[in-house]
Amino acid sequence: GAGVSQTPSNKVTEKGKYVELRCDPISGHTALYWYRQSLGQGPEFLIYFQGTGAADDSGLPNDRFFAVRPEGSVSTLKIQRTERGDSAVYLCASSQRSTGKTEAFFGQGTRLTVV
Amino acid sequence: SQKIEQNSEALNIQEGKTATLTCNYTNYSPAYLQWYRQDPGRGPVFLLLIRENEKEKRKERLKVTFDTTLKQSLFHITASQPADSATYLCALAPNSGNTPLVFGKGTRLSVIA
Numbered sequence: 001g002a003g004v005s006q007t008p009s010n011k012v013t014e015k016g017k018y019v020e021l022r023c024d025p026i027s028g029h030t031a032l033y034w035y036r037q038s039l040g041q042g043p044e045f046l047i048y049f050q051g052t053g054a055a056d057d058s059g060l061p062n063d064r065f066f067a068v069r070p071e072g073s074v075s076t077l078k079i080q081r082t083e084r085g086d087s088a089v090y091l092c093a094s095s096q097r098s099t100g101k102t103e104a105f106f107g108q109g110t111r112l113t114v115v
Numbered sequence: 116s117q118k119i120e121q122n123s124e125a126l127n128i129q130e131g132k133t134a135t136l137t138c139n140y141t142n143y144s145p146a147y148l149q150w151y152r153q154d155p156g157r158g159p160v161f162l163l164l165i166r167e168n169e170k171e172k173r174k175e176r177l178k179v180t181f182d183t184t185l186k187q188s189l190f191h192i193t194a195s196q197p198a199d200s201a202t203y204l205c206a207l208a209p210n211s212g213n214t215p216l217v218f219g220k221g222t223r224l225s226v227i228a
Contacts, residue, residue: 004158033215040124042204042218043159050213059215091158100147100208104216106158 002026006092006107013082013114021077021110025094032075033104034067035091043091049075082114117142119219121205127225134192136222138205141186145207148181148188149216153202159218162203163190195226 005024013019025032030051035043045059049069057067064082069075079086089111093104122137138148146167151159165172165181165188172179178191192199202223206216 031213035218040220042119042206042220045215045217048213048215055213056215093158097213100145100210100214100216103149103161103164104159106160108156108158 004092004094004105004107006090006110008110009108010111011113013112015082015084015114017082019079019082019112021079021090021092021112023075023077023092023094023107025073025075025092026105027073029094029096029105030072031095031097032069033093033095034075034077035093037089037091037109046077046090079112082112084114087112087114117209117217119143119205119207119217121203121219121222123222124220125223125225127227128195130195130197130226130228132195134195134199134224134226136190136203136205136224138188138190138219139186140207143186143207143209143217144183146210147208148179149206149208150177150179150188150190151204151206151218153204153221159204192224195224197226197228200224200226 032049034046037043048056052072064080067077089109091109093106095104118141120139149164150162153159180189202221204221205219
């Protein structure tokens with residue numbers, strides 16, 4: 001595709017449920033990033049993949065959050081036992097190399113609401 | 116502690132004027148600094164990147180400066196237009212390695228016709 005695609009665009013779930021958020025990066029981009037953005041805040045880093053491996057997962061808030069990128073392309077962010085505080089927009093970005101040196105391309109985000 | 120501060124949450128200016136947005140950082144030594152634009156309900160869109168050894172970068176009506184002594188970047192939009200109204204995010208790469216971008220909270224710019 002032409003850009004980074006995230007699905008679903010909106011997700012409403014009940015507290016305690018499990019959710020999966022999908023990111024389809026730009027073809028050929030080896031770096032993939034997940035961020036979380038709350039209202040009025042900037043994107044907050046969660047996890048970064050270089051290829052298939054998680055190069056940095058220091059931003060994951062706790063062990064309820066997990067992400068995979070098994071074939072080095074599509075990534076899935078998984079949240080177990082969701083809590084109301086997990087409600088936010090989850091953004092995915094990809095870049096050709098490290099985002100420090102090159103621009104990052106963001107998807108439109110998945111708005112997660114935990115009720 | 117490490118901080119990125121964008122000095123105002125909201126900035127209102129008259130159409131045609133120059134908008135200046137500020138990004139200050141503490142306890143970082145970034146190799147790169149980037150600016151993004153974000154519209155409501157959309158993901159951030161890249162605007163400009165500046166390296167630590169560059170003082171200034173321009174792109175059309177946009178100009179970015181980077182002062183590593185002051186630990187500050189300024190983002191200017193000249194001849195501002197209502198279509199420039201958006202939130203502008205400052206982001207830095209903490210070092211020259213493969214590290215994720217760290218973002219500020221953003222400044223919401225409103226250009227009034």
